[in-house]
Amino acid sequence: MNIENKQIAREELNKFILSLNNESNNGSIVIVEGKKDVEALYFIGYEGNIESYHHFRGTTNCVDFCSINYKKLILLLDFDIKGKTITKKILSQINGKFIDLKYKKKLLRITGGRILKIEEIKSFYLYIQKNKHQD
Incomplete structure (x- = not known):
């Protein structure tokens, strides 16, 4: 990735x-x-509502908690088979309008699948912060 693409x-x-x-300020979660995912998002500047799927004891508990306490559920699960499986489980238990997958797609685009x-x-x-001073 060249300097321009990093910028x-x-x-x-x-x-x-x-x-x-x-989104978080407007009632989303x-x-x-897992915990490392939470830490990584905080590291890059996220300051909002966030929970680890594995914090809950199953999909039903996760969905119930989110639908009771939040207006929207933003899924940022891994791009591997496990993440896709969890996404399908959550989608099967909840109204699709409540769930937002666009951020996952945006992140994939921003990182170029890296x-x-x-x-x-x-x-x-x-x-992408490396060589920032040369921009």
Whole structure:
């Protein structure tokens, strides 16, 4: 990734985080798979509502908690088979209008498919910060 592409990725990732924080301020929650995913999102600037899927004892508990306490559920699960399986489980138990998958798609586009796990966003963030002073 050249310096220009890193600059574009930085700008897009900043917009992504601002938008995600705004969603949280408007009553949304982000669900990720595990603790490292939570830490990675906080590292890159996310400050909003977030829970780990594995914090709940099953899909039903996760869905019930989110639908009672939040207006929208933003899924940022890993891009691997496990993440896809959890996404399908959640989608099968809830109204699709309540769930937002666009952020997952945006993240995939911003990173150019370079990450498979949400926790890797921290490494990607550090990578695109390199050579920033040369821009």
